[in-house]
Amino acid sequence: MPVNHSFLWGHLQNLGEIQRSFPATAGIGYTVTELAKPFTNGLFYIDTWPFSDPMLVVNTPTAANALQKYSSALLKPDDVNGPLNTLCAGSSMMTMPEDQWKQWRLLFNPSFSITYLTELAPTVANEVSIFCEKLRDIVKKGKRIELEPLASRLTIDVVGRISFGESMNHQRNDNPIAATVRSQAMWISFNSVVEPWTTLNPRRPFMNWYNNRLFKKYIGAVVDRRFAEVRASSISEKAKTKALLPKALEHYISNARTNGSSPDHLDPGFKSSLISNMIIFMVAGHETSSTTICMCIHSLATNPEYLARLRAEHDAVFGTDISTSHIMSMVQQEPERLNKLPYTLAVIKETLRLYPPVAGIRSGTPDVNLPDDSGKLFPTAGIKIWTVHAALHRNEKYWPEPNTFIPDRWLAKEGDRLHPIKGAWRPFEHGSRNCIGQALALIELKLVLIMIMREFDFEPAYAEDDSEVFGNKAFLAGNQGVGEVPYKGYPVRVKTANRP
Incomplete structure (x- = not known):
């Protein structure tokens, strides 16, 4: 436990002192990274009274791996579940107890x-090709842009494909569902300590209510339309249905007919849960991916030797024709080529190590006692268990040169000093409640890198007096979404790549 504990204010003074050493916008993960350094065995308690229950910070794979076996049973704390339920207009897979969660x-x-x-890869490539069109327009205009909002339009369209079975076309035209997703994410607040201005803003309850009303209107209309389509479709057409919404509706209709009924409408409870789950897929799926796209680009733009190696791998696997039409054709014919990109995957993994957009939190129970690296057990009854990925991923005990972008970690053989320790990398978490969209995210990220990094060069365009974290202006900022997002939207200048 940190020193200087206050009877009235717990460890808030400690947190405040460290947080003041970072920019006000910096994500809380950076503060915890510094706070954790004296606790070399990887576990410690912090007291955030009077705002929250005490927390057990997990900064070691020893405890994180031990926690995995409880992951399906342990719920998120009420002050996390509450905002998530507000975000989704009801309970979703993120907040459901184990029995409900398993069904969904x-x-x-x-x-x-x-x-x-893998079958969906050509469809994702088509969405990325629109992203490329937008970048070409930006090159012609020669303007400085914020890349994250542009990337988020791409990722929302990709998530729309997996969720609804159709593009939301948000890259070309504003989509009301997508716009509401972005707005709701901005107005959600999880912690009055970390996000006091969002929490106390008098407009927040109204905006949450208004956005939920729009969700029910817009997503509800899509659900009703797809329900009618699935009811009317043939068996062979249903066999092709794999997107989230039509697949769930097919399952609902099939169960009803098995029980001797032919439903002409959806049960209100099922429809409400379906809408809530569509919302969480939209929010979580687009924000984390758009953040990672920006940070991958930044990591490569500021490390030209790694960019050259990435381009060489893409030339070897996809040929030297960098046109989107050629790449889309190859992905259509042989999507398995995406599995032949070890260096590209290494770049993505190393980016997610340095810039994990979210953390993990659960409520402890009397049955759960977690070990630190020395074997000492830490009780969790009445405690929040906070696995801080930002701290764990930069812990020098497990990662040589922890603040340096080194993709070769992920190609190192066992026994090499760079070889990652099992369980120390967890941006998608592990265990039964791991991120269901991990495979989709990796396919999307690979296609983005393949299709843009050989055609375009990116130059970070922060101002000289912009803030820095660990010597880097492109840090992750908090209080701007459900997870953490690139500082100032990641401003860049885009040029056509100058390649030999």
């Missing part, structure tokens, strides 16, 4: 199977 996870698993997602 089984229902959605086929839509995230690697077989289906």
Whole structure:
């Protein structure tokens, strides 16, 4: 436990002192990274009274791996579940207890199977090709832009494909569902300590209510339309249905007919849960991916030797024709080529190590006691268990040169000093409640890098007096979404790549 504990204010003074050493906008993960350094065995308690229950910070794979076996049973704390339920206009897979969660996870698993997602790769490539068109327009104008909002339009369209079975076309025209997703994410607040201005803003309850009303209107209309389509479709057409929404509706109709009824409308409870789950897929799926796209680009733009190696791998696997039409054709004919990109995957993994957009939190119970690296057990009854990925991923005990972008970590053989320790990398978490969209995210990220990094050069365009974290202006900022997002939207200048 940190020193200087206050009877009235717990460890808030400690947190405040460290947080003041970072920019006000910096994500809380950076503060915890510094706070954790004296605790070399990887576990410690912090007291955030009077704002929250005490927390056990997990900064070691020893405890994180031990926690995995409880992951399906342990719920998120009420002050996390509450905002998430507000975000989604009801309970979703992110907040459901184990029995409900299992039912929905089984229902959605086929839509995230690697077989289906590989088949979906050409569709994702088509969305990325529109992103490329937008970048070409930016090159012609020669203007400085914020890349994250542009990337988020791409990722929303990709998530729309997996969720609804159709593009939301948000890259070309404003989509009301997508706009509401962005607005709701901005107005959600999880912690009055970390996000006091968002929490106390008098407009927040109204905006949350208004956005939920729009969700029910717009997504509800899509659900009703797809329900009518699925009811009217033939058996052979249904066999092709794998997107989340039509697949769930097919399952609902099939169960009803098995029980001797032919439903002409959806049960209100099922429809409400379906809408809530569509919202969480939209929010979580687009924000984390758009953040990672920006940070991948930044990592490569500021490390030209790694960019050259990435381009060489893409030339070897996809040929030297860098046109989007050529790449889309190859992905259509042989999507398995995406599995032949070890260096590209290494770049993505190393980016997610340095810039994990979210953390993990659960409520402890009397049955859960977690070990630190020395074997000492830490009780969790009445405690929040906070796995801080930003701290764990930069812990020098497990990562040589922890603040340096080194993709070769992920190609190092066992025994090499760079070889990652099992369980120390967890941006998608592990265990039964891991991120269901991990495979989709990796396919999307690979296609983005393949299709843009050989055609375009990116130059970070922060101002000289912009803030820095660990010597880097492109840090992750908090209080601007459900997770953490690039500082100032990641401003860049885009040029056509100058390649030999």
